[in-house]
Amino acid sequence: MARIAGSSGPRTEEAIRRAGLSLIATHGYAAMSLRQLAAEVGIQQGSLYNYFRNKQEFLFDLIRGHMLDLHAALDAALLPEGSAEERLTRFTEFHVAYHVERPQEVFICYSELRSLEPDNLAAVVAMRRDYERKLGDILDHGCATGEFRLADTRMATLAILAMLSGICTWYKPNGRLSTTALQEIFTGMVLALARGEEAAVAAAPPRRRGALRAGVG
Amino acid sequence: MARIAGSSGPRTEEAIRRAGLSLIATHGYAAMSLRQLAAEVGIQQGSLYNYFRNKQEFLFDLIRGHMLDLHAALDAALLPEGSAEERLTRFTEFHVAYHVERPQEVFICYSELRSLEPDNLAAVVAMRRDYERKLGDILDHGCATGEFRLADTRMATLAILAMLSGICTWYKPNGRLSTTALQEIFTGMVLALARGEEAAVAAAPPRRRGALRAGVG
């Protein structure tokens, strides 16, 4: 028998994407075998190669596709103007919502960068830099207007992204908090962090970024 | 030939630990082959089995050993009393310093939990809960004394840990910032986050934890 009745390209393609996403998120790229993937989809191993050239390309497609979606969605969500606070709030709400909706893709985009071959990695890292820059710009702007007080906006960028992205490591759809609640809570924390509070920080007086001697990669 | 002159158990054991740490941090547990590990150490594959029973046990030993070290170090560093701010500052400084000193172990302890078999995972997760609880207690205490204003201390715990632990994903020993600088910067951000700032948060008025309806795992 050549083709199972009812099977069809696009349907299979989507099934592979979904199964791969889940398997990689659960076991990791290296630990996922194409046997498993094929079995999950209900086809033979060889048939997978009608949908990608090799395992690495499959991973890259998954990650790149998600990064494109993420950027498009962020651009649609972001405020073109407004106060830094408003823009940071919007950024945070977007980021939380997106992580809650697609935790597997987001998780893979962080955890499987090391599984990408150099060229593919470079492409993805460039896209991620763009994303970080959008947050960085908001923070810089806020510092310039005096809305925010941050010792080092690069560190703050990394810190905020790490804090928000951590959500996808523990989020479960039917957990204690709704998406809206998570958005409010995390927005509150991010804004507090960004505003800083000079008086009390005796041990570590706030500094503008770049004011310190040593360096970060 | 049976034994290379000058070889010795403890020396080999430490070499295996170090090489394994580095390989797992770089390529991941699943992608690290014991052939690679043996080659790195300069012994035959079979000889590895004088030091662990199987690959999984090796990973577990690595993670468990590090968790024990981490707990011991934290307990030695933590202030038994003092204001919540002082204690949170101490916690943050400790956490940053530890992550900067042993980034590979720390990274593995986060990233390779999924590679642990159920029993081993349970043991490690229990240890991690303890660690989280120590931070959670500080935050609760601060909220009780009024030093901190946090909508949800469980979320704040996770957020702060994610923010701080993110350091090990980008930290490089000879980077732009010194350990001290990193400690100051991160302490500043963590304190700001914990203190909150009610007036300005129009969109998301601060709440005590537990005030929201839905749930989190």
Add this chain to the structure above:
Amino acid sequence: MARIAGSSGPRTEEAIRRAGLSLIATHGYAAMSLRQLAAEVGIQQGSLYNYFRNKQEFLFDLIRGHMLDLHAALDAALLPEGSAEERLTRFTEFHVAYHVERPQEVFICYSELRSLEPDNLAAVVAMRRDYERKLGDILDHGCATGEFRLADTRMATLAILAMLSGICTWYKPNGRLSTTALQEIFTGMVLALARGEEAAVAAAPPRRRGALRAGVG
């Protein structure tokens, strides 16, 4: 290269079966490596796994398949009625002929039982019990009609089967005796054994089975 021209599943399967039979009969299951087997068949090791799930399953398939053949052949050969002597003659002739035709399979079915995992062993032992019972019934019947005189029909069953099955340990296709000759010789011995001969046995007067005190498993 994916597939060698002219290769085909059923052909390969039979080649594996034949080569495995010969290797196991010669070196034993534990001593046969799948490398050897693959080399004998002329394929790569990995390709073997298109035909069985693991080495144990291969052994079980071989043994079980043979047991089924043996039972079917015995049932076709056995006389449904007739005197006990006629039926025992028929049984012996069949057994000798079968052992002479397929000595390897027969040998493996005896010698490699210990290599079967518990569940597989249980299945095979059950089939062997059936076979023994068919001989045992003939002997019991002969004792009842007075054709046979046997002190213990269970022991006689085991003794006759051991005697006949021993053939496969020394039989060589082009040996001194033809199959027909072997059948005649062994039938003669088996019948003599079954008939017994009371008068002369001074040291051990014949007894009916069950007449002795101690027990056998």
Add this chain to the structure above:
Amino acid sequence: MARIAGSSGPRTEEAIRRAGLSLIATHGYAAMSLRQLAAEVGIQQGSLYNYFRNKQEFLFDLIRGHMLDLHAALDAALLPEGSAEERLTRFTEFHVAYHVERPQEVFICYSELRSLEPDNLAAVVAMRRDYERKLGDILDHGCATGEFRLADTRMATLAILAMLSGICTWYKPNGRLSTTALQEIFTGMVLALARGEEAAVAAAPPRRRGALRAGVG
């Protein structure tokens, strides 16, 4: 620590012999690892090599030692003169008793011949031929005196040995039948087989050995 208090050469040697016997009888020579053997004895693998040069030599020692014992015991038991019936009875009683007393050694001597390297095998086969010849001589003598009627004494030798040796495959110390009972039962069957019974064997008239055309290895 170099030596465990209380350990001693001869004691260890006997422990190794016993453990090896049991392991080989249970799992087979190829499937027994020296790890297992050492563990069973309670020493390290390396220490085994104080007692044999390699695994093959260990097997050979076991088999050869047993064969020597067997021959010595048989020579002591056999009647130097007497009727063929008396001598065959004595042989059978001895053989049964020996198999019942040392079933593991006996079993290994049959089943692990194939694991012996050519030279070792030749030595053992020669010893076994001697043993077979002793039975063969009794049968020949009985045929010459007219006490026995056997179509082919070589076949009868193999048949009787197979029948008797089969005991070690099912014998259990606390079974249904005592050693004495087994001796009586088997002696009865062997004598009946040897005496034959000309009249009834219509299908296979008795022949003297060598009277048939084809050959046996």
Add this chain to the structure above:
DNA sequence: GATGAATGAGCATTCATTCAT
């Protein structure tokens, strides 16, 4: 006589990948 650390070859099994059908 025994240990513990090592060797190097070998094991069964799985891997990603290919391709005639």
Add this chain to the structure above:
DNA sequence: AATGAATGAATGCTCATTCAT
């Protein structure tokens, strides 16, 4: 678009054996 049979390399692990201590 899918299968089934194949490849060849790699995997984690075990093996018998060695030998300085």
